[in-house]
Amino acid sequence: CNHFFVLFFRRRVCIKAKMTGRIQAVREVLSQSQKRGDHVVNDPDPSIVKYYGCNVFNDDAMQKYMNKADYTAVKDCVLKGRRLTIQEAERVAEAMKRWAIDKGVTHYAHWFQPWTGKTAEKHDSLFTLDLKTGSAIEEFTGAQLVQGEPDGSSFPGGGLRSTFEARGYTAWDPSSPAFVMDVGGTGRTLCIPCTFITYGGHAMDFKLPLLRSLAYVNKHAVKICQLFDKQVTRVVTTLGWEQEYFVIDAAFFAMRPDLVMCGRTLLGKAPPRGQQLEDHYFCSIPERVFAFMRDLEIESHKLGIPLRTRHNEVAPSQFEAAPMFEEVSVAADHNLLLMDLMERVAKRHQLAVLLHEKPFAGINGSGKHHNFSLATNTGKNLLNPGAVPVRNLQFLIVFICIIKSVWVYGDILRAALAYAANDHRLGANEAPPAIISVFVGSALAELLQKVEQGEWKSMSAQPELLHLAEVIPNITKDATDRNRTSPFAFTGNKFEIRMPGSTMNCAGPMTVMNTILGKILSEFWTDLESSLANGTAQDTAIMQILQRYIRESSAVLFEGDNYSDQWRQEAARRGLPIKNTTPEAVEAFVTDKAKRLFSESGVYTREELHGFYDVKMDNYFLTVQIESRTMGEMIVNHIIPAALEYQTKLAANVASLRAVGMPEAATTTQLELIEQIATTVAALWKGVDQMSECRKVANNMGTAERAWAYMKTVKPLLDSLRTEADKLEYLVPDKDWPLIKYREMLFIR
Numbered sequence: 081c082n083h084f085f086v087l088f089f090r091r092r093v094c095i096k097a098k099m100t101g102r103i104q105a106v107r108e109v110l111s112q113s114q115k116r117g118d119h120v121v122n123d124p125d126p127s128i129v130k131y132y133g134c135n136v137f138n139d140d141a142m143q144k145y146m147n148k149a150d151y152t153a154v155k156d157c158v159l160k161g162r163r164l165t166i167q168e169a170e171r172v173a174e175a176m177k178r179w180a181i182d183k184g185v186t187h188y189a190h191w192f193q194p195w196t197g198k199t200a201e202k203h204d205s206l207f208t209l210d211l212k213t214g215s216a217i218e219e220f221t222g223a224q225l226v227q228g229e230p231d232g233s234s235f236p237g238g239g240l241r242s243t244f245e246a247r248g249y250t251a252w253d254p255s256s257p258a259f260v261m262d263v264g265g266t267g268r269t270l271c272i273p274c275t276f277i278t279y280g281g282h283a284m285d286f287k288l289p290l291l292r293s294l295a296y297v298n299k300h301a302v303k304i305c306q307l308f309d310k311q312v313t314r315v316v317t318t319l320g321w322e323q324e325y326f327v328i329d330a331a332f333f334a335m336r337p338d339l340v341m342c343g344r345t346l347l348g349k350a351p352p353r354g355q356q357l358e359d360h361y362f363c364s365i366p367e368r369v370f371a372f373m374r375d376l377e378i379e380s381h382k383l384g385i386p387l388r389t390r391h392n393e394v395a396p397s398q399f400e401a402a403p404m405f406e407e408v409s410v411a412a413d414h415n416l417l418l419m420d421l422m423e424r425v426a427k428r429h430q431l432a433v434l435l436h437e438k439p440f441a442g443i444n445g446s447g448k449h450h451n452f453s454l455a456t457n458t459g460k461n462l463l464n465p466g467a468v469p470v471r472n473l474q475f476l477i478v479f480i481c482i483i484k485s486v487w488v489y490g491d492i493l494r495a496a497l498a499y500a501a502n503d504h505r506l507g508a509n510e511a512p513p514a515i516i517s518v519f520v521g522s523a524l525a526e527l528l529q530k531v532e533q534g535e536w537k538s539m540s541a542q543p544e545l546l547h548l549a550e551v552i553p554n555i556t557k558d559a560t561d562r563n564r565t566s567p568f569a570f571t572g573n574k575f576e577i578r579m580p581g582s583t584m585n586c587a588g589p590m591t592v593m594n595t596i597l598g599k600i601l602s603e604f605w606t607d608l609e610s611s612l613a614n615g616t617a618q619d620t621a622i623m624q625i626l627q628r629y630i631r632e633s634s635a636v637l638f639e640g641d642n643y644s645d646q647w648r649q650e651a652a653r654r655g656l657p658i659k660n661t662t663p664e665a666v667e668a669f670v671t672d673k674a675k676r677l678f679s680e681s682g683v684y685t686r687e688e689l690h691g692f693y694d695v696k697m698d699n700y701f702l703t704v705q706i707e708s709r710t711m712g713e714m715i716v717n718h719i720i721p722a723a724l725e726y727q728t729k730l731a732a733n734v735a736s737l738r739a740v741g742m743p744e745a746a747t748t749t750q751l752e753l754i755e756q757i758a759t760t761v762a763a764l765w766k767g768v769d770q771m772s773e774c775r776k777v778a779n780n781m782g783t784a785e786r787a788w789a790y791m792k793t794v795k796p797l798l799d800s801l802r803t804e805a806d807k808l809e810y811l812v813p814d815k816d817w818p819l820i821k822y823r824e825m826l827f828i829r
Contacts (some may be wrong), residue, residue, distance in 0.1 A: 085784065105331040109829070132384065133381075136258075137176055146175040150556045153168045161295075172222070173222045175223040180268075181218060185206065185268045187204060187205050191446075192285055225252055226251065227252070237695070239691065250277075251275045255410070259271050259383050274286040286585045289587070290590060292683045294409065296598040303601075309475070311457075316408070317407070317590065318452060318777050321403070321411060321450055323419070324582050326439050327372065328430045329432070330427065336819060338710055341710045342707050343435070344501070345441065345808075348441065363788075364392075372431055373399070373401070374427070397825070409587075413450070436501055437502050445504060446582035447580060449577065463479045463570075470530070480633075481597060483633050483636065484632065487636040490656065491590075493516060497589055505581055513647075517636055520569075521639070524560060531626060532627050532631060536760075545777050565642035599680075635656065663788045669696070672688070694783050700791070704798075768801065771794060771801070
């Protein structure tokens with residue numbers, strides 16, 4: 081009797097633990113939402129201006145801690161490309177050290193961007209011992225500022241060095257200011273933005289190719305600009321990114337093995353309500369999320385990240401943050417910093433930020449739109465068409481050269497945007513398809529047509545006003561509408577690349593964009609010189625070249641619905657590359673065209689380009705491999721046991737009903753459920769085993785072949801197994817289901 085009681089008690093405890101594991105998490109979330117006092121955020125000052133950039137070694141800090149000559153030397157380094165002498169670097173390091181110590185800093189770190197897609201840093205103390213006296217001192221030298229040596233063997237290198245070749249170097253990037261990172265109030269570190277190279281000098285990061293591409297596009301853009309303004313000596317690419325993300329409760333996150341391991345849900349039945357009511361977009365921000373956003377903005381502003389916009393996105397529990405435009409290298413650094421801050425700050429609020437491109441099936445995923453333009457040192461936006469665009473030759477040159485660059489090198493731009501997580505998003509409702517075309521809007525489409533036909537002289541422009549009501553001021557109508565289905569759209573005074581995913585380093589696509597634009601600008605300059613040498617007047621020569629460029633690249637222009645099946649067919653007819661998966665798209669990096677482009681521009685050596693290709697292929701297979709293994713464990717450890725337990729209960733119910741003489745009709749439903757569960761469980765068990773065998777075969781292949789094998793054999797099984805597992809979520813009673821459900825993660829905060 082006692083033995084029976086112990087077994088019964090243990091079973092009750094186990095059942096209760098399983099029943100309440102998910103329910104307890106829900107109760108905890110509801111409890112958090114009621115603790116309003118926990119959501120109060122303390123502003124350092126009511127005015128952002130008072131503390132903006134306080135943790136950045138910016139112009140104000142440099143002028144305070146450095147003499148005028150050294151300050152000027154640093155500015156010349158950034159603006160004119162003049163290298164600092166070792167003596168100047170020593171004095172900069174001393175000034176940086178004094179500033180950092182005044183901020184409470186104890187350590188410094190070279191902060192860099194390896195091909196992992198995340199940032200990396202190794203912390204070293206400012207503390208050291210004076211070898212003569214044995215006294216403790218604080219030291220930070222010019223050599224420590226300029227160069228570091230992290231172990232390079234464990235970073236992805238794509239064959240640029242062997243595993244046993246451990247030496248790698250970090251080199252200071254003066255164009256991006258140093259900053260102080262305060263990790264939860266437990267310690268402050270001086271972070272120095274750097275590039276990362278191998279012992280042989282090859283780039284193994286995103287920053288160095290970006291800096292090279294900036295130099296390349298600057299070289300050729302300045303030539304064009306000086307046709308119209310001799311004061312232009314520098315042209316920079318500017319970038320304004322839009323960071324989308326999801327926020328759920330930290331307790332829900334911890335209860336989902338797939339979110340913890342993969343960043344996205346691999347299983348989960350769609351709830352009856354998703355985003356179909358369109359009632360989340362721009363709606364009032366939930367209180368807990370609003371507190372998180374305010375806290376995030378404060379930390380961002382301290383680090384000089386110019387966040388201005390916050391709002392609800394389309395999907396439930398999805399949001400967006402966006403800053404002002406900055407020079408692209410700094411903007412890319414700031415976006416990486418923001419993603420780091422988002423995860424840190426969310427923990428203070430018992431929340432979890434999901435940055436994955438597709439954390440939930442059936443609703444919008446998250447992107448990172450890249451709004452870019454080019455600006456001169458004289459303050460001119462080269463993509464501002466002005467009141468009469470046809471008379472703005474400088475705008476037309478840059479505008480049309482960008483279009484041609486996408487036509488000629490669209491496959492390479494697509495390759496830069498390809499990775500496993502983004503494959504889930506491209507072509508869905510929230511993102512353009514994986515076919516790159518350019519949208520310019522009706523007004524500029526007409527302008528291009530007129531220029532091509534030689535009829536531009538008759539064109540004029542007059543802003544159109546919208547008259548709404550007497551009490552409402554008239555609204556000036558833009559020259560173009562916005563096409564949210566276009567992957568590459570002109571939006572008034574900038575281009576918007578809508579394909580980048582939410583976790584992506586902005587430096588990747590912008591390196592390619594700078595390079596392909598620089599290449600076409602250089603070709604334009606060669607064509608112009610040839611025409612001028614033949615005696616053609618400058619303006620006439622410019623328009624003749626632009627007419628030819630428009631004709632050559634017209635196939636990439638598309639003003640319609642990029643989601644439609646008709647466009648896919650039309651794109652194929654036009655000869656546009658259609659690459660739906662990462663292995664397909666990334667092959668563009670190892671074509672002769674790509675090798676010539678990057679080696680001639682000096683952005684990537686041929687070895688670096690092939691290394692980058694290998695890393696992207698490796699990253700694809702590793703991502704799918706981790707997802708496959710995680711799904712297998714979830715099915716075997718969570719889904720099948722829950723289904724079998726419910727099946728056992730059903731069988732017991734059938735037996736008890738028959739024991740008391742109930743007719744067969746009374747057990748028909750239970751028997752149908754038992755059969756459905758048995759069939760589904762068998763399919764899951766077989767599928768998990770098949771997926772494991774596919775992995776074993778693929779794992780013995782080379783880098784590229786392995787990525788292709790995972791795409792063709794493993795990835796389809798992820799989708800089919802999910803379908804079967806989600807059937808069981810529908811069949812098994814809610815109280816017995818072990819995983820946090822979509823409705824709970826998306827709608828309970």
